[in-house]
Amino acid sequence: MSTTTYSVIGMTCGHCEGSVRSEVAKLDGVTGIEVSAAAGRLTVTSTAELDDAAVLAAVDEAGYSATRA
Template identity: 45%
Template sequence: MAESTFTVKGMTCGHCVSSVTEEVSQISGVRQVDVDLPTGKVTITSDEPVAEDAVRAAVSEAGYELAG
C-alpha cells in the first residue's frame, strides 16, 4: 500500500469534498480518499504510488486544481 498527500485549492463545502473524492477514487488502484476541507489536504491510499498527473487530471475534472 502507498499513501500520497496533495493540496487542492478552491474547495469550500461538502459538495466540493464529494466531487474531489468521487473523481480521485476513479484512479486505478486507489483504495481510499480522505479529504480535509479546512486545509484542502487530500490523502490517497492506493495499491501503488499514484502519479501526480493522474491526481491533477481527476481534481481538474472535479472543477478544482492542485496547489503548486
C-alpha cells in the same frame, strides 16, 4: 501500499469534498481517500505508487486545482 497528500485550492464545503472524492475514486489502485475542504488537503492511499499527473487531472476534472504537498 502508498499514501500521498495533495494541497487542493478552491474547496469550500462538503459538496466540494464529494466532487474531488468521486473523481479520484475512478483511478485504478485507489484504496482510500480523505478530503478536507477546511484544510485544503487530499490524501490518497493506493495499492501502488500513483501517477501524480493522473491525480491532479482528476482534481481538475472535479473543478479544482492541486499540487503535491
